[in-house]
Amino acid sequence: EVTPACPSQPTTCAGGSIYGLREWVYEAQVPLPSCSDWVMSYSLCCRNPPINTISGPSNAGIWISSTLNNLDAPCNSSPSFSNPPVTIVCQGQTFCFNHGAIDPDGDSLVYSLVTPYDGGPSSSPVYVSYVGGNSATQPLPSNPPVSLDINTGDICMTPTQNVITVMAVLVEEWRKINGVQVKIGSVYRDIQVNVITCTNTLPVLGGMNPQSTQYNPNDTVYQTTICLGSSVNFGVYPFDPDGSQNLSLTWNNG
DSSP states (O other): OOOOOOTTSOBGGGTSSBOOOOOOOOOOOOOOOOOSOEEEEEEEEOOOTTOOSBSOGGGOEEEEEEEEOTTTOTTOOOOEEOSOOOOEEETTSOEEEOOOEEOTTOOEEEEEEEOOBSSOTTSSSSBOOBOTTOOSSOOSOBSSOOEEOTTTOOEEEOBSSOOEEEEEEEEEEEEEETTEEEEEEEEEEEEEEEEEOOSSOOOEEOOOBTTOSSOOTTOOOOOOOOOTTOOOOOBOOEEOTTSSSOOOOOOOOO
């Protein structure tokens, strides 16, 4: 189970009544000869009936794919996601999520929001059909609109309605080979987002400030540039508007 639930409130995965998620891992070893356009995919029917931002969710399938170019990059490792796709979001509160895509080879990763597949390229329709003004880049009502940083993969939203929606993120992997940028692979993630009414206020994180010793709302710098081989030190401090709750920080290895 990958749901961030409290021990006192078990999810449906553990016999309780709260929405829960399980992660299933499938593994195999398959020798692949050199080819520029491998496609590895998994399909399943059907999506959850309560999804209310797409047409006919009970009849809509799921198709997830990854691509690999082991002709131009024979010793390549594809990006992997270090954060589980657990997205239970509070209405009216800003929520930012990062899939934590990691590439051990240090290749360039580019993120985009794409329309989730219905059943794959051989199916009709190929993609799910959004309703109610929702779309791949705006999969739920949000003010300000849903945003995606194509370089970091950060997705931020402030939902204005309680909905259950689906969204898909494509991560493309690029490498400079003989002076030319070549796409050597991609990974794709299809996730369900549940927006609920919350009585708790989400915590916030300050930015990077080497001089800070506690949370400061004026710490708003979230990126820096350093020289190769040098060190950088800074503090990242959380703040909880509710005041009396314990906070913990973990790194997603991104």
